[in-house]
Amino acid sequence: MIYQQIDRNKRKTYLIFTVFFIILAGIGSFIGDFFMDNIWGGLIITLIVALVYTLITYFQSTNIVMQMNGAKKVNSAEEAPDLWHIVEDLTMVADIPFPDIYIIKDDSPNAFATGRDPDHAAVAVTSGLYKMMNREELEGVLAHEISHVKNYDIRVSTISIALSSAIIFLSYLIGNAYRFVLPFNDDRDRNSGGGSWVAIRAVLWLIGIVFLILGPFIASIVQLAISRNREYLADVSGAELTRNPQGLINALEKLKDSTKPMKKVDEASASLYIDDPLKKKHFTHMFDTHPPLDDRIAALKKSFM
Amino acid sequence: MSTIIIVVVVIVLAFIYAGLYNNLVRYRNRAREFSSQIGVQLKRRTDLIPNLVETVKGYASHEKETLSKVVELRNNVTNAGSLQEKVDADNQLTGVLRQVFALSESYPDLKANQEFGRLMEELSNTENKVSYARQAYNSQVQLYDTAIETFPRNIIAKIHGFKRMDFLQIPEAETEVPKVKF
Secondary structure, three states, rough: OHHHHHHHHHHHHHHHHHHHHHHHHHHHHHHHHHHOHHHHHHHHHHHHHHHHHHHHHHHHHHHHHHHHEEEEEOOOOOOOOHHHHHHHHHHHHHOOOOEEEEEEEOOOOEEEEEEEHHHEEEEEEEEHHHHHOOHHHHHHHHHHHHHHHHOHHHHHHHHHHHHHHHHHHHHHHOOOOOHHHHHOOOOOOOOOOOOHHHHHHHHHHHHHHHHHHHHHHHHHHHHHOOOHHHHHHHHHHHHHHHOHHHHHHHHHHHHHHHOOOOOOOOOOHHHHEOOOOOOOOOOOOOOOOOOOOOHEEEEEEHHHH | HHHHHHHHHHHHHHHHHHHHHHHHHHHHHHHHHHHHHHHHHHHHHHHHHHHHHHHHHOOOOOHHHHHHHHHHHHHHHHHOOOHHHHHHHHHHHHHHHHHHHHHHHOHHOOOOHHHHHHHHHHHHHHHHHHHHHHHHHHHHHHHHHHHHHOOOOHHHHHHOOOOOOOOOOOOOOOOOOOOOOO
């Protein structure tokens, strides 16, 4: 069961790579054509920038994600004894190394796991979750996160966050390129087929806006590629770890009653959390990062009761 | 040519043999790891008790009966011989400790005492670790026992003297591995 999940996650990683490569190639050739009259040049530069950016993000992922979400590291058992002890218990049963633990100061109850692999993993909970849940529920939530660590979900999500933040970064650059390419007092004759600089700026503006809109959109497409099924799987394997599905069921019930979105949450890492931190309500479920809590509770009950 | 084939076959067989042997050793070691973990946690538990008794005495001196019961059961855990006996004694101890924690509800000063809070957390922590380790031990033993009784590893087990390991008996209300149905 768990090994099939790990294999599936490895396949998904390749799929994500391919999709992003195509998107980046598109952006790259556009940059090349538009700014340098040289498609290949733009392509190569873009891919190098994206690769470097992605690698840095991948190897620094835990630090970056934790900073983005304003998390504080827990350094000893004294700081949060029950949290620390529960993670100890679960890692013992799951047979993975002890991860880093973080607490995010936020009243909205939530949690996530991140990292490259079980050896470089981190688990974070918000102070709101920590206060709201009793020990059994906390165990349920943490078992869900530890399952994400054990079955390499965290690697898939880390890679996709790294890649989507690279794309968002490029979008941002292009969105702001007009400032560098065409300063306000620029009245040089441009040999761009007679279009006045105002028109070119308008086009640049438009493209910038489109890319800026596309960035988060791409991120959500990726989150769909990772598939919301991961959450169901982590729910079930978490309940197997604790041998107590009721803990997680109660925790999900409590999460359902809390409608407070998080104060400081980074869009790109929204899909990491156990429950949607943005509390978005879409018309369709197509762009949801998370399956509805009701469905998850029902699935758990069906699996175990 | 034929000697090459024979050599290759022998090498392949040796690899398979080594792989199966190592696999048995891994199972056995992991089971042992869990059983020693249980021992370690039980030891920590019994070390915490005197401290707990002292702390509770300071606030609820007339609960002598419960406290002496705690001490008695703690000594049972310490003096028990086999791991199974230790675990059984510890289960009784856990029951009485629950009473002590329930007691604390009627002594607000005790409940607010930091040391008492710390001891409560440590005791539930060790209790959870014992029960997790026991369950993990049993599932590991099941893997190991099945492995040494089924072909081809039963042959290796015979040659190298791998013995069956025993389950730790489970007290009354034990959580079974939940059955997953898809």
